[in-house]
Amino acid sequence: MTSLTNQNLPEIGQRIAVPGYDRAKLSPGIAHFGVGNFHRAHQCVYLDDLFATGRDQDFAVVGLSVRTEDKPAFADMRAQDGLFTVTEVDDGLFRPRAVGSIVQLVEPGDREAILTTLTAPEIRIVTLTVTEGGYYIAGDRPDLQHPDLVADTGDLSAARTVFGLILSAIRIRREAGAPPFTVLSCDNLPHNGDLTRGIVTGLAERVDGELADFVRREIAFPNSMVDRITPATNQTQIDTLAREKGVEDKRPVFCEPFIQWVIEDRFSAGRPALEHVGVTFVEDVTPYELMKLRILNAGHATIAYPSALLGLTYAHEAMRDDLVxxxxxDVERTYLLPASPEIEGVSRESYLAKVTERFANPAIADTIRRLCLDGSNRQPKFVIPALREFLAEGREVSGLAMLQALWCRYCYGELEDGTQIEPNDPNWDALREAARAAKDEPRRFLQQRGIFGDVADSEAYAEIFSRHLRAIWEKGTRQAMEDYLSGARR
Incomplete structure (x- = not known):
C-alpha cells in the first residue's frame, strides 16, 4: 500500500494516472469555499486537465472553509500534500486518477487566515460550493435578516460567514488598491451568480453605500451551471481502490464519467483558459441552467420520494423498478422536458436520454436518501418554478402535484410498514409537522409559504394535490401511483 503524497507520485503513477505537470510550478489564483466531493470531482478535475496542457498554472486552488467540522478532512488532505483521487465509475468502468490542483488548505474557521488568503493580490477568483442551504434563502430570495448575516454587517471586521468574509476582503483589497476579484458560485442554484451578488451587495449596502457601489461596479458574479453526479464516498469504494490499485487515499472521490460546466464569460481580473478542456463559456447561462435544473434535478426528485416510500435504497434500483x-x-415527458428551453445545437430528448442513462449507473451507488435530502430548499429551485409556469399558462399539473404529494408523504417521517424516516432536511421538524397535519387536511402542507409561495394560492392546484395525497394515504403509494399512471389526470 502506497500513501498518496508528492514524494510517492512516481510510484503511484505506475498504477493510476497522476498529474501531468510539475506541481512545484503551480501557484495560487483561486480561493475556494467548500472543498467537498463535488468540488474535487468537478472544478479541480477541469483545472488538473488544464494545468497538464501547460496553461494557466498560476490559477491553482487554495481550499477554505468556515466550518470547523471540516478540520479532519482538511488535515487528511494536508497530509497528502493536497492530493486526492477521483475515480470515474460505471458498469464495467473503474478509472482512478490523482488530482493535484489544490496547493494549499487553510485551517477551517480561522477567519484571519481566510482573510489573508482572500486579500492576497494573486487571488483573482473566489469560487463557492457551499450547497443550496448555504445561501440563507427564504422563499425565493436570500434572507438578509438572518442573524448570521446581521452579525457580519454589525462588525464586518469580525465577519464569519462566507459572504461576510468575501465582502470584508473586497473592502480590504479596495483600500489597499489591490485588483478586484471575481466571485463565481458553483452551486446548483438558479442564477447562482445573481443570487451571490444579491447577498454580497445587500450586506455592503448595510455597511457602506460607497462599498456597495464598488461591488456593483467592479466585482463580477458570473452565473454558472455545473453537473456531475458525485455521491458521498463509502467504505466499500475506499477498500476497492486500496485493493485494486494499492493506493492509500484518506479522502477519495467517486463519480460518474459525465462532467459539464457552463459559465458566463464575465470576470473582473482574468480567468484560466478552461475552454481548452471542455468548459463552455457563454453570454447567458440561463437556458443551460434551466434544462439541467428541470430535466436532471427535478428528475432526481421525481424518483426520490416514491422510491423511498417503496423501500428502495439506490437510484439505479429506482430506474429498474417498473413503476418508478x-x-x-411520464413526469419528464409531460412536464419537465416541455418546461425546459430549447438551445440551438442541443437536443432536449438526447439530454433526457443521457440523464436516464446516468441515473441508472449502478457503480455510482447514489442513495435515494441523498436524493431526498433538503427538499425544503430544492423543491423551490427545481420543481415549483415549472409548476408556477404551468399554472400561469392554464396547463394541467397533475403529475407535478403527485410528485409533491409523495414528498409530503415522505415528510410524514414514517414508511407504510412503520419504519421511521430519519430527519433528512434542515427544516425537518416543520416539514413533519405540516405533513402530519396534512394527513387529514392536505392543504396544510401547502401553507408553508416559504416553500410554495404563491402556488399555495391556486385553488385548482390545491384540489389536485389534496386528491393525490388522500389517495396515497387511502390506497398506499404503489396503488396511488398506478392509478395516476392509468390516466387519472384531472
Whole structure:
C-alpha cells in the first residue's frame, strides 16, 4: 500500500494516472469555499486537465472553509500534500486518477487566515460550493435578516460567514488598491451568480453605500451551471481502490464519467483558459441552467420520494423498478422536458436520454436518501418554478402535484410498514409537522409559504394535490401511483 503524497507520485503513477505537470510550478489564483466531493470531482478535475496542457498554472486552488467540522478532512488532505483521487465509475468502468490542483488548505474557521488568503493580490477568483442551504434563502430570495448575516454587517471586521468574509476582503483589497476579484458560485442554484451578488451587495449596502457601489461596479458574479453526479464516498469504494490499485487515499472521490460546466464569460481580473478542456463559456447561462435544473434535478426528485416510500435504497434500483421508471418517464415527458428551453445545437430528448442513462449507473451507488435530502430548499429551485409556469399558462399539473404529494408523504417521517424516516432536511421538524397535519387536511402542507409561495394560492392546484395525497394515504403509494399512471389526470 502506497500513501498518496508528492514524494510517492512516481510510484503511484505506475498504477493510476497522476498529474501531468510539475506541481512545484503551480501557484495560487483561486480561493475556494467548500472543498467537498463535488468540488474535487468537478472544478479541480477541469483545472488538473488544464494545468497538464501547460496553461494557466498560476490559477491553482487554495481550499477554505468556515466550518470547523471540516478540520479532519482538511488535515487528511494536508497530509497528502493536497492530493486526492477521483475515480470515474460505471458498469464495467473503474478509472482512478490523482488530482493535484489544490496547493494549499487553510485551517477551517480561522477567519484571519481566510482573510489573508482572500486579500492576497494573486487571488483573482473566489469560487463557492457551499450547497443550496448555504445561501440563507427564504422563499425565493436570500434572507438578509438572518442573524448570521446581521452579525457580519454589525462588525464586518469580525465577519464569519462566507459572504461576510468575501465582502470584508473586497473592502480590504479596495483600500489597499489591490485588483478586484471575481466571485463565481458553483452551486446548483438558479442564477447562482445573481443570487451571490444579491447577498454580497445587500450586506455592503448595510455597511457602506460607497462599498456597495464598488461591488456593483467592479466585482463580477458570473452565473454558472455545473453537473456531475458525485455521491458521498463509502467504505466499500475506499477498500476497492486500496485493493485494486494499492493506493492509500484518506479522502477519495467517486463519480460518474459525465462532467459539464457552463459559465458566463464575465470576470473582473482574468480567468484560466478552461475552454481548452471542455468548459463552455457563454453570454447567458440561463437556458443551460434551466434544462439541467428541470430535466436532471427535478428528475432526481421525481424518483426520490416514491422510491423511498417503496423501500428502495439506490437510484439505479429506482430506474429498474417498473413503476418508478414509468412515473419518471411520464413526469419528464409531460412536464419537465416541455418546461425546459430549447438551445440551438442541443437536443432536449438526447439530454433526457443521457440523464436516464446516468441515473441508472449502478457503480455510482447514489442513495435515494441523498436524493431526498433538503427538499425544503430544492423543491423551490427545481420543481415549483415549472409548476408556477404551468399554472400561469392554464396547463394541467397533475403529475407535478403527485410528485409533491409523495414528498409530503415522505415528510410524514414514517414508511407504510412503520419504519421511521430519519430527519433528512434542515427544516425537518416543520416539514413533519405540516405533513402530519396534512394527513387529514392536505392543504396544510401547502401553507408553508416559504416553500410554495404563491402556488399555495391556486385553488385548482390545491384540489389536485389534496386528491393525490388522500389517495396515497387511502390506497398506499404503489396503488396511488398506478392509478395516476392509468390516466387519472384531472
Amino acid at each position: 421508471l414509468r412515473f419518471f418517464d
